[in-house]
Amino acid sequence: MPASPQRLSAVKVRLLYPDAKCPVRASDGAVGYDLYVHHLYTDANRTGIIEMNARGEGKPVVIKPGEQMLFGIGVCFAFPAGFEGQIRPRSGWANRFRIELGNTPGTLDFDYEGDLGLLVTNKGDKPVKIYKGDRLAQLIWNAVELPQLIVVNDEKQMVRGSRRGPGGFGSTGFFGGGLGTKAYERAVKRIDVYCMKVALAASALSECARGCPVDEKGKPKRNRQGNLIGQKRRFGAVFARGKQIVGAGFNDPVEGFWPCLEKGCYRDIHEIPSGEKLELCSAVHAEQDAINNAASNEGGLLGTTLYVTSAPCIMCAKQIVGLGLEALVVLKGVYPDERGLRIVEAEGLHVRFVEPKDVKIPRISK
Numbered sequence: 001m002p003a004s005p006q007r008l009s010a011v012k013v014r015l016l017y018p019d020a021k022c023p024v025r026a027s028d029g030a031v032g033y034d035l036y037v038h039h040l041y042t043d044a045n046r047t048g049i050i051e052m053n054a055r056g057e058g059k060p061v062v063i064k065p066g067e068q069m070l071f072g073i074g075v076c077f078a079f080p081a082g083f084e085g086q087i088r089p090r091s092g093w094a095n096r097f098r099i100e101l102g103n104t105p106g107t108l109d110f111d112y113e114g115d116l117g118l119l120v121t122n123k124g125d126k127p128v129k130i131y132k133g134d135r136l137a138q139l140i141w142n143a144v145e146l147p148q149l150i151v152v153n154d155e156k157q158m159v160r161g162s163r164r165g166p167g168g169f170g171s172t173g174f175f176g177g178g179l180g181t182k183a184y185e186r187a188v189k190r191i192d193v194y195c196m197k198v199a200l201a202a203s204a205l206s207e208c209a210r211g212c213p214v215d216e217k218g219k220p221k222r223n224r225q226g227n228l229i230g231q232k233r234r235f236g237a238v239f240a241r242g243k244q245i246v247g248a249g250f251n252d253p254v255e256g257f258w259p260c261l262e263k264g265c266y267r268d269i270h271e272i273p274s275g276e277k278l279e280l281c282s283a284v285h286a287e288q289d290a291i292n293n294a295a296s297n298e299g300g301l302l303g304t305t306l307y308v309t310s311a312p313c314i315m316c317a318k319q320i321v322g323l324g325l326e327a328l329v330v331l332k333g334v335y336p337d338e339r340g341l342r343i344v345e346a347e348g349l350h351v352r353f354v355e356p357k358d359v360k361i362p363r364i365s366k
Contacts, residue, residue, distance in 0.1 A: 008079060008080070008083050008141055008143070011077055011078070011079045011141070012077065012078040012079070013075060013076075013077055013078075014075070014076050014077075014078070015074065015075055016074045016075060016076060016115055017038060017039075017074040019038070019074075019132075020036075020038050020073065020074030020075055021036040021038070021073075021074075021075075021133065022075065023035050023036070023073075023075065023138075023139055031140055032088065032090075032138030032139065032140050033138060033139045033140070034090070034135040034137075034138050035073050035075075035087070035116065035118065035135065035136065035137045035138060035139055036073060036132075036133050036134070036135055037052065037071045037072075037073060037118070037130060037131070037132055037133065037134045037135075037136050038052070038071075038072055038073050038074035038075075038132060039051060039052055039071070039072045039074060039132070040052055040061050040069060040070070040071055040072075041069075041070040041071070041072055041117065043070070044070055044119070046070070046072075046115075046117070049072070052130075052131065052132035053131060053132055054131055054132045054133050055131045055133065055134075060129035060130055060131045061129070061130045061131075062127050062128070062129055062130075063099075063120065063121075063122040063127065063128045063130060064122060064127050065122050065124060065125050065126065065127065066121075066122060066123075067121070067122050068102070068119065068120065068121040068122075069119075069120055069130075070117050070118070070119050070120075071117065071118045071120060071130070071136065072115045072116070072117055072118075073115065073116050073117075073118065074115060075115065075116055076112075076113055076114055076115060076116065077108065077116070078113075079110055079141075080110060081110050081111075081146065082110075082143060082144065082146065083110060083141055083142065083143055083144060084107055084108060084109065084110070084141070084142050084144050085107070085108030085139050085140070085141055085142075086105040086106070086107065086108070086139070086140045086141075086142060087101065087104075087105055087106035087107075087108060087116070087118065087137050087138075087139055088101070088104060088105045088137060088138050088139075088140060089101045089104060089136075089137055089138075090135060090136065090137060090138055093136060097122070097124055097126075097128045098122065098123040098124030099120055099121070099122060099123070099124075099128060099136070100120070100121045100122075100123045101118060101119060101120060101121075101136075101137055102119035102120070102121060103119065105140075106119075108139070116139075118136055118137050120136060146184070147350075148185070148188065148350065148352075150350070188352075189358075191240075191242065191243055192307070192329050192352060192354050193354060193358050193359055194243065195238050195240045195243075195245070195305070195307040195329070196238075196307050196309070196329065196331055196354045196358075196359050197359050198236075198238050198240075198245060198248065198307070199236040199237055199238040199248070199286075199307045199308065199309050199331075200236055200309055200331075200359060201236070202236035202237070202238060202248045202249065202250045202286070203234050203235050203236030203250050203251075203286065203309050204234070204236075204250075205236075205250045205252070206231065206233075206234040206235065206236070206250040206251050206252055206286075207228065207252050207253060208228075208231060208233045208234060208235075208251050208252065208253065208283050210231065210232050210233035211230050211231055211232030211233065212228050212229055212230045212231060213229060213230055233251060233283075234250075234251070235250065235251045235285070235286040235308070235309045235310050236248070236249070236250045236286050236308075236309045237249050237250070237286035237287045237289070237290040237306065237307065237308045237309070238290065238306070238307045239290055239291075239294050239301055239304045239305070239306055239307075240304060240305050240307060241303065241304050241305075246294055246301070246304055247290045247291070247293045247294025247301070248290055248293060249286050249287070249288070249289025249290030249291070249292065249293050250286050250289060251283045251284065251285050251286045251289065252283055252284060252289065253283045254283070254284050274336075274337065285312075285313065285315070285316050286308065286309070287306070287308060287312055287316040287319065287320060288316060288319065290306075291319065291323075301323050301324070301325065302323070302324040302325075303324065303325070303326050304323075304325060304326060305325060305326050305327045305328070305329060306320060306323075306325055306327075306328050306329070307329045307354075308328070308329070308330055308331070309331045309334060310330070310331060310334035310335035311330050311334070311335040311337065311338055311340055311341045312328075312330075312340040312341070312344065313335075313337070313340050314339050314340050314343065316340060317339075317340035317341070317343040317344050318343065320344055320349070321343065321344055321347040321349060325349060326350070327349065327350045327351070327352055328344055328349055328350070328351045328352070329351075329352045329353070329354060330351060330352070330353050330354070331353075331354050331356060331359070332353040332354060332355055332356065333356065334356075
């Protein structure tokens with residue numbers, strides 16, 4: 001899925017009732033936003049609402065010793081993925097009346113759009129009076145990680161974990177494990193396919209002459225559109241933060257080593273096997289080119305995901321593991337040498353794959 005935003009600068013709040021109150025911090029140094037009670041639900045399933053009176057306007061709701069009630073605050077929130085709200089008790093109520101919030105701390109997921117409920121239990125031996133407008137709880141915001149869970153069968157694969165869910169009140173436990181996981185995985189796959197298509201588009205700019213037939217002068221042949229014929233090593237790479245592309249690159253010859261576009265591929269001429277003597281190549285690799293192109297990006301590459309149209313070589317893998325990436329996504333089945341992938345996985349970077357059929361683009365020849 002998209003990488004988590006760096007910071008939470010604003011949260012949208014919708015008041016579901018005209019007299020509902022927006023949460024506030026009681027002081028400049030407070031980290032919790034006080035939550036105001038607005039109404040009482042008839043039961044835990046929220047089948048009905050009981051209006052409440054403010055102090056000085058009528059009778060209160062009374063919670064008897066051992067009794068549990070669900071209150072609503074009449075407010076809902078909208079904030080980005082990568083953050084959560086934690087509902088915690090306020091110490092004054094807990095200390096004076098032994099009021100306890102159920103499931104403390106409660107979790108407010110980013111995709112929950114309903115009224116925030118407070119499940120309150122009287123743990124004391126005296127009745128407790130609750131009025132509309134009482135601040136029973138507080139809300140604290142936190143950044144969270146949203147990792148994919150990878151099932152492994154070999155104990156050796158458990159040495160290091162990857163570095164990186166949601167519903168209404170109680171729904172995760174009531175309706176079984178995995179609620180939200182499938183939808184999350186679908187969202188991740190959609191973004192993976194999108195970004196991989198961008199990486200494939202970048203690869204179309206490659207002028208690598210590996211595998212290209214040459215004319216009588218030794219120059220790689222081109223078609224009528226000016227594109228090289230028979231390319232075997234045409235790769236692209238993209239760094240993305242969610243759906244935002246922060247850098248792209250492709251493998252391409254650099255000047256000053258060997259003029260591949262004039263004399264043919266150096267590695268082809270000297271019959272150097274794939275994956276060997278990688279330094280004897282005049283092309284900068286797609287991953288390296290993408291790193292160079294993203295160097296001026298203000299946000300840097302920390303926490304981004306790298307999309308590549310083939311498994312990385314050993315040299316690129318050594319660079320990739322030091323970038324602080326969230327994940328590496330590879331177009332499956334293109335580059336047969338998996339030594340680079342083994343380096344990346346051994347360093348704990350999560351690797352995902354995109355099937356060639358999912359990007360609906362002909363598979364690149366080996």
